[in-house]
Amino acid sequence: MSGVAVMGSGSWGTAFALTLCDAGNDVRLWARRIEVCRAVNTEHRNPDYFPDLELPPTLTATDDPQRAMAEADLVVLAVPSQTLRQNLTGWRLPETAVVLSLAKGIELGTGRRMSEVVAEVTGLPDERIAVLTGPNLSHEIAERQPAASVIASTAHETAALVQKICHSPTFRPYTNTDVIGCELGGATKNVIALAVGMAVGLGFGDNATASVITRGLAEISRLGRALGADPHTFSGLAGMGDLVATCSSPLSRNRSFGEELGRGRSVAEIAGSTRQVAEGVKSCTAIRALGSAHGVELPIVEAVVRVIENGEPPGEMVAHLLARAARPERDET
Numbered sequence: 001m002s003g004v005a006v007m008g009s010g011s012w013g014t015a016f017a018l019t020l021c022d023a024g025n026d027v028r029l030w031a032r033r034i035e036v037c038r039a040v041n042t043e044h045r046n047p048d049y050f051p052d053l054e055l056p057p058t059l060t061a062t063d064d065p066q067r068a069m070a071e072a073d074l075v076v077l078a079v080p081s082q083t084l085r086q087n088l089t090g091w092r093l094p095e096t097a098v099v100l101s102l103a104k105g106i107e108l109g110t111g112r113r114m115s116e117v118v119a120e121v122t123g124l125p126d127e128r129i130a131v132l133t134g135p136n137l138s139h140e141i142a143e144r145q146p147a148a149s150v151i152a153s154t155a156h157e158t159a160a161l162v163q164k165i166c167h168s169p170t171f172r173p174y175t176n177t178d179v180i181g182c183e184l185g186g187a188t189k190n191v192i193a194l195a196v197g198m199a200v201g202l203g204f205g206d207n208a209t210a211s212v213i214t215r216g217l218a219e220i221s222r223l224g225r226a227l228g229a230d231p232h233t234f235s236g237l238a239g240m241g242d243l244v245a246t247c248s249s250p251l252s253r254n255r256s257f258g259e260e261l262g263r264g265r266s267v268a269e270i271a272g273s274t275r276q277v278a279e280g281v282k283s284c285t286a287i288r289a290l291g292s293a294h295g296v297e298l299p300i301v302e303a304v305v306r307v308i309e310n311g312e313p314p315g316e317m318v319a320h321l322l323a324r325a326a327r328p329e330r331d332e333t
């Protein structure tokens with residue numbers, strides 16, 4: 001049994017905490033709001049994200065980050081990408097714990113992946129840092145539906161340790177040492193899911209969505225190769241697996257956000273109507289910047305940025321993508 005702190009009690013933090021309990025660990029959840037802590041500790045519920053789900057009675061919650069992390073062997077970071085730096089800056093991590101990032105985003109302004117933010121803020125060596133990614137829609141995980149996942153760390157031993165800690169009867173993690181590819185896959189698929197959602201919202205069918213998913217995978221792979229990722233990662237769970245799950249599922253916040261855009265609502269309207277984070281809305285700009293800095297063409301990401309940042313109508317985005325110069329499918333220059 002390991003002591004695990006899950007820092008963040010949103011959808012994924014809560015669902016993953018449940019998985020960690022199922023895997024036999026002693027799990028403490030950090031929530032910002034005391035009411036959430038009380039509900040977890042006394043009613044075994046998270047009223048904000050899973051009001052109808054009974055959480056394991058062994059799961060406890062606190063609003064004190066240091067209490068949550070006290071003597072933890074593993075600290076799981078389950079806050080949004082754009083707040084991770086600020087959160088980490090205010091926390092004192094346990095001496096020897098491994099840190100596992102769940103966030104799927106790229107930091108605005110710096111272009112850093114989440115493991116890079118963790119290393120920069122905490123000074124931890126790479127072998128104490130891991131990331132978790134793959135096709136893991138939190139509601140399905142919370143219902144204990146079967147799923148596979150990827151734990152990536154540059155140190156295989158670290159990935160294997162975390163794999164062992166979170167392997168439950170319904171959750172099957174694989175290891176990978178390609179942290180760059182795993183994080184880029186997780187962050188960029190959110191932007192492609194926004195584009196797929198827009199296509200759905202505009203009323204287009206499966207040909208359109210399959211085309212965006214497939215060309216989206218080409219973009220993710222192109223960017224990954226330029227940034228030093230292993231191309232094989234993108235045909236695995238962190239690449240195609242997560243892309244397909246996110247782009248196909250009405251449970252995905254990114255796809256749903258895109259769908260609303262396709263129906264004509266504005267970014268501000270949609271963002272104002274949900275407490276849930278759709279990471280692609282912020283990360284798209286950072287990912288476009290990474291592409292530009294490395295000379296990588298990312299037409300779908302670029303098109304999403306124009307809709308999100310400039311308010312371009314999604315219909316124009318489609319026309320623009322279709323009017324691009326014809327090219328061979330495998331011309332990846």
Ligand SMILES: NC(=O)c1ccc[n+]([C@@H]2O[C@H](COP(=O)([O-])OP(=O)(O)OC[C@H]3O[C@@H](n4cnc5c(N)ncnc54)[C@H](O)[C@@H]3O)[C@@H](O)[C@H]2O)c1
Pocket residue numbers: 008009010011012013014032049078079080081083087102103104105136137138139275276277279
């Ligand atoms: N939900 C999923 O299915 C899922 C699956 C895999 C990965 N992820 C990733 O996990 C990360 C967290 O997502 P989520 O689904 O739990 O999001 P969420 O929107 O459900 O919850 C976010 C949590 O962060 C908290 N939060 C917001 N601003 C904060 C701040 N400034 N400081 C501290 N906490 C803050 C919220 O109160 C909430 O508890 C994201 O990067 C997401 O892409 C989500």
Ligand SMILES: O=P(O)(O)OC[C@H](O)CO
Pocket residue numbers: 104134135136137138190193242245246251252253254255277278279
């Ligand atoms: O709901 P989304 O769009 O943030 O996607 C959730 C997960 O990343 C799917 O693996």
